[in-house]
Amino acid sequence: MPRKHAPAFTPEAATASASVGAGQPHNLPVLQAKMKRDPEGYEEELRQLHRHFESSVFLFQQQAALATTSSSGGGGEVAKELGDLALFLAHVAPFYPDDLADLPDQIGGLLDTNARGLPPGLRAHLVQALILLVNRKIVDLEDTMELFIELQVIGDRAVKKLAFSHIVHSIRRMNQNHKNESTNRKLQNILFKFLQAEEESRAKRAFTILCDLHRRRVWFDERTTNAICDACFHPSSRIMIAAISFLLGYENAPQEDVSDASSSEDEADQNPQILLSEQDVYKANHKGTAASKKKKKAKLQRVIRSMKRQQQKSVEETGSSFYSPLTYLKNAQGFAEKLFSRLQKCNERFEVRMMMLKVIARTIGLHHLVLLNFYPYLQRYVQPHQRDVTILLAAAVQACHDMVPPDAVEPLFKQIVNQFVHDRSRPEAIAVGLNVVREICMRMPLMMNEDLLQDLVLYKKSHEKAVSIAARSLITLFREICPSLLVKKDRGRPVDPKARPKAFGEVTVASNVPGAELLDENISSEGEGSDDESDAFDSDDDMDLASAPTGTEENMEGLSVANKHDADGDTKEEDEASDDEDGTGQDDSNNDSDELDDDSDMDADTDISDEDEDDDDDELKESINDSEDQASDQDEDSDEEDKSKGSGSKVEKRKLSDYIGELNAADASLRALKRLATAKKAEVSSDETGKILSDEDFKRIKELKAKKEAKLALAQRGLIKGGDTRSVTFKMPSSDQLSRKRVDPLELEAHVRRKMSKEERLALVKAGREDRGPYMARTAVKQKKTGGLSNKQKQHKKRMPLAATRAKAARSRQEKQQQRKRSGNQFRGRKAWK
Numbered sequence: 001m002p003r004k005h006a007p008a009f010t011p012e013a014a015t016a017s018a019s020v021g022a023g024q025p026h027n028l029p030v031l032q033a034k035m036k037r038d039p040e041g042y043e044e045e046l047r048q049l050h051r052h053f054e055s056s057v058f059l060f061q062q063q064a065a066l067a068t069t070s071s072s073g074g075g076g077e078v079a080k081e082l083g084d085l086a087l088f089l090a091h092v093a094p095f096y097p098d099d100l101a102d103l104p105d106q107i108g109g110l111l112d113t114n115a116r117g118l119p120p121g122l123r124a125h126l127v128q129a130l131i132l133l134v135n136r137k138i139v140d141l142e143d144t145m146e147l148f149i150e151l152q153v154i155g156d157r158a159v160k161k162l163a164f165s166h167i168v169h170s171i172r173r174m175n176q177n178h179k180n181e182s183t184n185r186k187l188q189n190i191l192f193k194f195l196q197a198e199e200e201s202r203a204k205r206a207f208t209i210l211c212d213l214h215r216r217r218v219w220f221d222e223r224t225t226n227a228i229c230d231a232c233f234h235p236s237s238r239i240m241i242a243a244i245s246f247l248l249g250y251e252n253a254p255q256e257d258v259s260d261a262s263s264s265e266d267e268a269d270q271n272p273q274i275l276l277s278e279q280d281v282y283k284a285n286h287k288g289t290a291a292s293k294k295k296k297k298a299k300l301q302r303v304i305r306s307m308k309r310q311q312q313k314s315v316e317e318t319g320s321s322f323y324s325p326l327t328y329l330k331n332a333q334g335f336a337e338k339l340f341s342r343l344q345k346c347n348e349r350f351e352v353r354m355m356m357l358k359v360i361a362r363t364i365g366l367h368h369l370v371l372l373n374f375y376p377y378l379q380r381y382v383q384p385h386q387r388d389v390t391i392l393l394a395a396a397v398q399a400c401h402d403m404v405p406p407d408a409v410e411p412l413f414k415q416i417v418n419q420f421v422h423d424r425s426r427p428e429a430i431a432v433g434l435n436v437v438r439e440i441c442m443r444m445p446l447m448m449n450e451d452l453l454q455d456l457v458l459y460k461k462s463h464e465k466a467v468s469i470a471a472r473s474l475i476t477l478f479r480e481i482c483p484s485l486l487v488k489k490d491r492g493r494p495v496d497p498k499a500r501p502k503a504f505g506e507v508t509v510a511s512n513v514p515g516a517e518l519l520d521e522n523i524s525s526e527g528e529g530s531d532d533e534s535d536a537f538d539s540d541d542d543m544d545l546a547s548a549p550t551g552t553e554e555n556m557e558g559l560s561v562a563n564k565h566d567a568d569g570d571t572k573e574e575d576e577a578s579d580d581e582d583g584t585g586q587d588d589s590n591n592d593s594d595e596l597d598d599d600s601d602m603d604a605d606t607d608i609s610d611e612d613e614d615d616d617d618d619e620l621k622e623s624i625n626d627s628e629d630q631a632s633d634q635d636e637d638s639d640e641e642d643k644s645k646g647s648g649s650k651v652e653k654r655k656l657s658d659y660i661g662e663l664n665a666a667d668a669s670l671r672a673l674k675r676l677a678t679a680k681k682a683e684v685s686s687d688e689t690g691k692i693l694s695d696e697d698f699k700r701i702k703e704l705k706a707k708k709e710a711k712l713a714l715a716q717r718g719l720i721k722g723g724d725t726r727s728v729t730f731k732m733p734s735s736d737q738l739s740r741k742r743v744d745p746l747e748l749e750a751h752v753r754r755k756m757s758k759e760e761r762l763a764l765v766k767a768g769r770e771d772r773g774p775y776m777a778r779t780a781v782k783q784k785k786t787g788g789l790s791n792k793q794k795q796h797k798k799r800m801p802l803a804a805t806r807a808k809a810a811r812s813r814q815e816k817q818q819q820r821k822r823s824g825n826q827f828r829g830r831k832a833w834k
Contacts, residue, residue: 028084028088032088032091032092035092035095036095039092039095039096043096046092046096046099047099049088049089050089050103053085053086053089053106054106056078056081056082057082057106057110059078060079061114063078064114079119079121079122082122082125083121083122083124083125083126084125086107086125086129087128087129087132089129090128090129090130090132090133090136091132093133093136093138094136094138097138103133104130104133104139104144107126107130107133108130108147111127111130111147112147115150115151116155120156120158124159124162127151127159127162127163128162131162131166134170141167141171141187142183142186142190145167145187145190145191146190148163148166148167149163149191149194149202149205149206150202151163152164152205164205164208168216171184171187171213171218171219172213172216175218184219188219188223188227191209191210191227195210195227195234198235198236200238200239203231203234203236203239204236204239204242207239207243208242210224210227210228211242211246214228225328226328226329226330228243228246228247229247232244232339232359233342237352241352244352244356244359245355246325247324247325248355248358248359250324250325300714303714307709324362326362326363326366327366329363329367332366332369333367333371335363336363336369336371337371339356339360340360340371340373340377342356343360344377350388354388357378357391357392358391358394358395360374360399361394361396361398361399362742364398364399365399365400365401365739366739366740368402368403368739370403370404370405371399372408374399375396375408375409375411375412378395378399378412379411379412379415382412382419384419384426384429388745389432390432390745390748391745393436393748394744394745394748396412396416396436396440397436397439397443398743400443401444401738401739402444402502402504402735404444405504406444406446406447406504409440409447410447413437413440413447416437417433417437417456419433420432420433420434421433421437421456421459427464427466427467427752428466428749428752430462430464430470431464431466431469431470431749431750431752432748432752434456434459434467434470434471434473435470435473435748435749435750437456438473438474438477439743441474441477441478442481442732442738443735443738445481445482445501445502446504448478448482448485449485453474453478453485453486454485456471456474457471457486457487457490459471460472465753466749466750466751466753469751470751475490479491479492479494480495481501481732482499482500482501483496483497484497484498484500513693515701515702515704516701518701518705518708519700519701519704
């Protein structure tokens, strides 16, 4: 039976089609399933429903033009029918691409022109239909991006959430397998255009989308980062505050969509490997008494926990997982200057200005910028009574680095010391001031002088725990960077007693791979067994030399020449050491020109001394060769004499001078051998400087570093003996580590006890009473005891042996007899009568 063709679409037929399709929505799901199974068999029905959709759109537009309300009976029915038809056509659109080619334009045009006037239900249905068309790739996302941004600002919360989630998930799905740079760039340009516009609502929605995609690591590139940072200069204060908050709190934001490789690396970093020797673990578990083993186990666990904390902290601060959007600024200096100029002119509330201060300070610290006007601006607010002064001080610390001239920071530094650290200041203010001074000196050691440091160190005797801890931490810092500023009793045992801070602008250039010396030490430690064997052979040779017969006069003269050279070398070394000690005792405050002259003199002296040592080594080698030849001739002569005399001859007595000569010869030969060994080691090390390290070498260096740290930690805890614990107390971080580290304001006021309010004290008291029973006297508790007698009570009731009972009775009897004897002879005073 042939199907009837639908009549052409006319406005007059709109009412008829509407009345005919009134009962149609109930059959739409069934018809949708049939069309998906047999698209060609239902082409006529599709065209009829498409014309019906167009008539419904025309009717709705006519009603909107006549200003009829959507709550009226006919308008509500038309809106519901229109929404159902839009969803139906969107579902079957992939099966009829030619017939429904203009469907996206129709739905998009209706939303673009009448989005605010549409009923909420119809608007939601049309948005869902358009999202379905985008997901089926009938229309591109870049063609509908602007429309979805507009839909988020019309005031409909459901549509706003739907459009936002669609944009984010579509872009994530697009970049899931591979990144399409051309499409991403087009979408970014659309969002950047909205973000740079002055209209606040659309710019805010575009900024929210950019931040969400950046946080999910979808758009994790420099363009997006710089666009977010440029939002700090938006005319709207809300967008500026949102951008600054995002930059400050990015490290605490959840990061998703990380690859499996990066997640495995993070797990490896979060679970660091602690390398302890089997001997240390065995000692802690098997050697000693039960109490000592318990203490050793507890110390070992503390060592492991402390090492894990240190490794996790170093990974968090300096590892590859560290990221901040501020690190990818293209023009960091311009960003900091522009934001600082806005800070000086803005009239925002105090919290916003503090947030801007923190962003500027972190930018200066990360990129080592020079913004000289920033420090006098901070100086105006450095007062103990200032609101949120710890945040201000943390920003000041963050803005200090070794590329800033010390003269620019010196007024701020003096202001902090004068306002916080004095005898009339409160203990918490003194502790905060000392902590800030320590952090600034860690980044700029040239700020401190000897008089000021000795005055600050005196606070180590304070009765307040926070103040004494802060002062001792300052001592620990300068033991590492410049021990000469401290008095002798505060220096302790520094690792490098002659350490000095670098001059302003001085840069240390690495000439080797860090940790490569550990490989040489490991090789030398592995060869200690062979060295011990050679030492044993040397000792045997010494014994043979001591018992050998006397030599000739030429041999003694050669040995005396060698000894003379050794003595001269030793006296030269002693003179140079004494000169160095005298030089260190002089005043340290010299000019730069004097330091340069001293350096040149030192270079000249080292060159002369190197030439002298080479001459001495050559002479020693010649003397050793002569002595060896003479010794071999002497051995041959002695063998011939022994053969001639026979076994029955007596050994002649030797003089003391012969023994002294032979001992001096042995000593000279040993010294020469040691010098030759050190020269050979130096040659080997110089040959290995150009060696290319493999991946196995780097892994070995990492393992050796972990073993060294474990050994130092165990030595510090007292679990092993003979370890040098001087470098365990404090490890000076590098300038890059300090620039990446975030200065927490709470760390500046660590160990400061705050005075609790009455409500907090009552809450603390009530919390302690929860698990405690009613009050009872101690005697009542003892009487209520049901567990039997105590050991003390049992000891009182224990019966004594029979022998002990008889001995006690005899002893008491003897004491009574002696007491009676003494009672008659005691003098009771002179009688008053006679």
